Amino acid sequence: MTELIEQFSSELAARTAALQGAAAAIRLPHGRRVSAILWRPDVVVASEQSLPQREEFDLVLPGGAQATARLAGRDAGTNIAVLRLSQPVSPPVLVPGEAQAGALALALGADGSGGVSARLGLVNLAGPQWHSLAGGLIDRRIALDLRLGRAEEGGPVFSAAGSFLGMSTLGARARVLVIPAATLERIVPALLKDGRVARGWLGVALHPVAVPDALRETAGQPSGLMVMSLAEGGPAAKAGVVPGDIVLSVNGAQAVGFRRIAAQLAPDSIGRTAALRIVRGGSVLSLDAVVGARPAA
Amino acid sequence: MSAAPQVALAVALRVLVHATDPARREALRKLVIDAGHLPVDSPLTADVVLSDQVHAGFAAMPEHGGQGLFTPRELEVLGAIGDGLTNKMIARRLDISPHTVKFHVESLLRKLGARTRAEAVAKAREHRLSNTVEL
Numbered sequence: 001m002t003e004l005i006e007q008f009s010s011e012l013a014a015r016t017a018a019l020q021g022a023a024a025a026i027r028l029p030h031g032r033r034v035s036a037i038l039w040r041p042d043v044v045v046a047s048e049q050s051l052p053q054r055e056e057f058d059l060v061l062p063g064g065a066q067a068t069a070r071l072a073g074r075d076a077g078t079n080i081a082v083l084r085l086s087q088p089v090s091p092p093v094l095v096p097g098e099a100q101a102g103a104l105a106l107a108l109g110a111d112g113s114g115g116v117s118a119r120l121g122l123v124n125l126a127g128p129q130w131h132s133l134a135g136g137l138i139d140r141r142i143a144l145d146l147r148l149g150r151a152e153e154g155g156p157v158f159s160a161a162g163s164f165l166g167m168s169t170l171g172a173r174a175r176v177l178v179i180p181a182a183t184l185e186r187i188v189p190a191l192l193k194d195g196r197v198a199r200g201w202l203g204v205a206l207h208p209v210a211v212p213d214a215l216r217e218t219a220g221q222p223s224g225l226m227v228m229s230l231a232e233g234g235p236a237a238k239a240g241v242v243p244g245d246i247v248l249s250v251n252g253a254q255a256v257g258f259r260r261i262a263a264q265l266a267p268d269s270i271g272r273t274a275a276l277r278i279v280r281g282g283s284v285l286s287l288d289a290v291v292g293a294r295p296a297a
Numbered sequence: 298m299s300a301a302p303q304v305a306l307a308v309a310l311r312v313l314v315h316a317t318d319p320a321r322r323e324a325l326r327k328l329v330i331d332a333g334h335l336p337v338d339s340p341l342t343a344d345v346v347l348s349d350q351v352h353a354g355f356a357a358m359p360e361h362g363g364q365g366l367f368t369p370r371e372l373e374v375l376g377a378i379g380d381g382l383t384n385k386m387i388a389r390r391l392d393i394s395p396h397t398v399k400f401h402v403e404s405l406l407r408k409l410g411a412r413t414r415a416e417a418v419a420k421a422r423e424h425r426l427s428n429t430v431e432l
Contacts, residue, residue: 030315031339049355079355131358133430141357172356207429210366223366228429246369258358258430265432 015106015162016118021092022164023155024067025060025110026083028052035109035117035155036083037167038062038091044083045188047154047169047179048074051081061089064114073191077136077199078183079169082191094156096181097163099126099142104160107144107168107176109152117155121146121176123165131262135199135294139186142166142178200265201294202250202274203234206258209246211279219279224248225255239276239289246279265291310334313343359428365408374401379418 025033026046036046036059044059051057051074059067069083099105101123109117127141144157148168157165157178166178190197206225216222224246230237251274253260264274269291276287312329314336316322325347326336337343367375370391377387384402388395402414409424411417 030313031341047355133356133358135358135432170354172354174354177355202432205429205431207372207425208366209372210368212368212370226369226372244369257360258432259360261432262358 012106012118012120015158015160016108016116019092019106019108019156019158019162020116021062022094023108023110023116024062025112025151026051026069026154027058027060027112033060033110033112033151035152035168037094037154037156038089039082039094039184039188041088041090042085043072043188043192044069044085045154045167045184046081046083047167048076048079048081049169050150050153057083059083059085060110060112060114062110062114062116073195075136075187075191075197076134077132077197078138078187079132079134079136079179080167080184080187080191082188084192094164094181095162096185097159097161097165099123099140099159099165099178099180101126105144105146105165105178106158106160107146107148107152107155108158109149109155109168112151117149117152119146119148119152131259135262135265136197137183137266138179139182140180142180143171144168144176144178146176147174148176196296198267198270199294200267200269200291201234202236202265202289203231203292204236204241204247205229206247206255206261208257211246211248215279215282218282218284219246219248221248221254221256223256224279225258225261235274235289235292236276239287241276241278241287241289242280244280248277248279248284250274250276265294310344311337311342313337313339313346315346356427358430367405367408371401371405371408374398375405375417375421378402378405378414379421 022038024036024038026036027033034050036044039045055071057069061067069085072082072084074081103123105123107119111117122145124145125143130138130141153170155168157168164181166180169177169179171177205228207228209226210223211219227243227245247255250261250264270293274289274291312334314325329336384395384398388398409417409420411420
């Protein structure tokens with residue numbers, strides 16, 4: 001039994017040592033830092049929410065060498081930021097793998113002086129795709145049963161077999177999430193090419209409301225999304241939407257939640273017409289908005 | 298953060314001001330100085346950190362089951378409570394009877410699980426922040 005535990009422990013340590021070359025540290029103001037993934041010889045991937053708005057970053061590479069990198073693009077929707085290193089390095093090849101609930105996950109971070117920090121936990125959840133509050137589509141909902149320091153966010157997460165599961169990210173109430181390898185594979189090339197990810201935009205802030213009883217029959221549904229505010233000159237404003245309107249559906253998709261509406265605003269929706277069904281002052285009306293591109297935050 | 302402190306502290310605090318926007322940082326530094334405290338540049342020497350960055354974490358788009366949602370009228374009443382209005386004043390503002398206002402307020406307190414108007418306003422603000430999505 002003791003042998004088994006020792007074996008388990010030394011295997012983990014060996015795994016960490018073999019993979020630590022994939023984690024770098026990004027220096028932030030006031031002596032703080034975050035972790036990042038050495039994705040390709042000259043490409044670094046980090047957690048978008050953890051990086052201040054700037055163009056140049058100082059990094060500490062595995063082993064302790066200093067490096068500089070330039071922001072290549074950032075996408076708040078999927079929490080992915082991409083930096084390009086001024087000098088290429090030789091990181092370990094990341095072999096993508098699928099997260100499995102109940103399996104072990106190893107989350108690595110950079111300690112800021114060239115070393116590694118490691119966390120071990122279970123894959124708490126490996127669910128279906130989801131939309132972030134900022135409108136991005138994440139390929140799988142992966143949550144980890146471990147704690148992560150702020151400085152460790154953005155590091156790589158591996159399976160017990162050493163396959164790459166994705167990038168660690170702090171979610172609401174400091175829950176540890178993983179942006180899956182599949183999402184990184186999809187978004188990183190787009191960010192390297194265009195610096196941003198295009199996403200459909202109506203220019204409205206929406207809040208779920210109950211449709212008043214008197215209108216329920218006309219509306220044909222118990223709830224909708226009320227327009228709280230409009231972006232000036234945005235697609236919805238141009239279409240004649242006003243604050244207080246209750247959106248019932250977009251392109252026939254019922255506005256009983258945000259996800260179905262967000263799904264109508266995929267990148268290919270830009271420039272197309274979105275048919276809005278709206279309740280205003282006791283009657284239902286239809287308005288056509290031309291979907292715009294979401295401006296950078 | 299905006300109001301001058303009500304109680305004068307015996308000692309000046311060393312405050313690290315953290316804001317991404319330089320103009321905002323300057324304004325916050327000035328506020329710190331005006332309040333009799335000392336702005337510093339390192340977290341090692343600071344007593345407190347004043348930051349305008351809220352780390353809410355990367356969150357999912359909220360989803361609701363359609364249960365317990367407010368009606369547009371209830372949202373208006375909630376806004377009026379937040380402005381500090383009494384039931385009588387709310388009735389005048391929305392041009393409805395005080396009896397109807399009372400009915401809406403009771404419904405609001407029940408839906409929010411709040412005992413007082415102040416608690417309702419605080420809970421409603423949090424609810425609104427976490428359930429309003431820009432699309």
